[in-house]
Amino acid sequence: MSTNHPFDGLSEFLALAKRLSVRQAAHDLGKTPGAVSQSLQRLEQRLGVSLFQRTTRRMALTEAGAELLARVEPAAHAIVSGLEDAAQSAMEPSGTLRLLVERLALPHVLEPVLPVFRQAWPNLRLDITVSNRHDDFVSEGYDAGISIGSYIAQDMIAVRIAKPFNWAVFGSPDYFRRKGRPRAVGDLVTHECIVFRRPEKGDIYRWEFLENGVAVRFDPAGAITVNDGELMRSLAVLGQGLIYSSTFHTSRELAAGMLEPALLDCSPGRDGLFLYFPKSARNQPKLRAFIEICAQVLNR
Template sequence: MRKTDSFDGLAEFLAIAKRLSVRKAALDLGMTPGAVSLALQRLEQRLGVLLFHRTTRKMSLTESGQQLLERIQPAAQAITSSFEDIAQSSQKPSGTLKLIVERLAIPHVIEPLLPAFRQAWPNLNIDITVSNRHGNFISEGYDAGIMIGSYIEQDMIAIRLSPPFKWAVFGSPEYFSKHGKPHVTSDLAQHECIRFRRPEKGDIYRWEFINNKELIRIEPTGLITVNDGELMRSLAVKGVGLIYSSTFHTSRELANGTLDAALLDFSPGHDGLFLYFSKASRNQPKLRAFIDVCSKIIKK
């Protein structure tokens, strides 16, 4: 037995009630008059009442038809308004833009960008989570994320937000004056290295270099292990040991002379901060609005 949908025939009923004509209702609905008439007959059979008085010249609502119209018309109007609102929101940025960003992005992207974004879209909510744990990006409902490009999954769309930077070894001028600079990667075994434990994975980050066109990974040796980038750089500035970082992370220290770079010739390549999002999210108006402001404010 065919399962009856409670909404079967209601669109036809509303169209006929509006026009008081099957033929005109059919034109409005893009259906044949026969199909509209059949839908009405099925609805009346299901309800067990006549909804219209029919003559050869005109139609009019019965008492039952009038009662049904008065009850369902407000709901039908609400549904129509909801559809129109959704259609409009698909063209105009609305709702909440939910972002997850690496801490590094705060001073370089979020702080310079957010005032301009709020000015451009004052009614658009933005929810920012600062975290290096991006593994559950999709399941946790984020619209986009900002992190270092080499960590982004390959099936994501990525847009560069920062100038290219290099990974290298960094130490204070005092440390290099006392212990000398490493000139090849094997020299690192003779130096005190500050190790970094990745908060999102719990492992010790291996230092990566290109040597004779081959990627090599070195697990540094040292007595100090940290899981915070700011602390790691602060210890390096104080001459405690060498760190593996990027010219972007250490840009402030390089500019004021508190850190110096080594082994730049062995850098594994240019990286950067990227805005990333899934292919399913790329056409969201709120995300397009954010990308547009990024393109105007952020210097790449």
């Protein structure tokens, strides 16, 4: 069984076809003239045909050699070009950056970041999927995702891209005037709570607190159940009940005075929004470029 590789001798053949000189072809390839001649002989033996006419003074392609050159040379140029492109892509961002992004990151991360990123790298393509389901991150071929830190798998690298935030109860000023403000987790049983059903799992989201150093979970009850965070916050602004959310999700409503926090001192801990990706992707130039722009824009 032959152990020859189909490409064996082709680089020598192409160099000889270009130079029509064993000595000059050997110089181009960084080999000895004898090594080049032997490679050509093995190629001709394998093909069963002479590729060059040789005399003591000159070389010329045979008809078979000219036909082989016409077929092989364009492919060789394509291979060289492909290798150069691959090497270039290892140095600067190129191709398509595929992101899996939670909806809450759109106004706080993507809207401010994308214009700057596109201006910096106009030839880099973006493929963005907005979803709260990140189960198929690896199998779907995403380069990176944006999610709340506590939801990210342990084997991922996570880079914080937003300031830490706290989980708490929120209501409108009008609601608190009418119903009062809960001072302890137990007070919530007397309040109207807007229930959130997680769209990605279909279960009711339980409210979590840390009261006197003890973890406490509360099952909210109320006349309204929703599966959309934006709608939930809008209903709270309208005074329809209390919601469980974070200072990050409600930052715009808090800044405008449309919502106020309660039980903030019972927050279960500080969380954050992170860009995450597998270890195998950490050296991708396109991903490094996105991380740098996020740091530049979001840390202002």
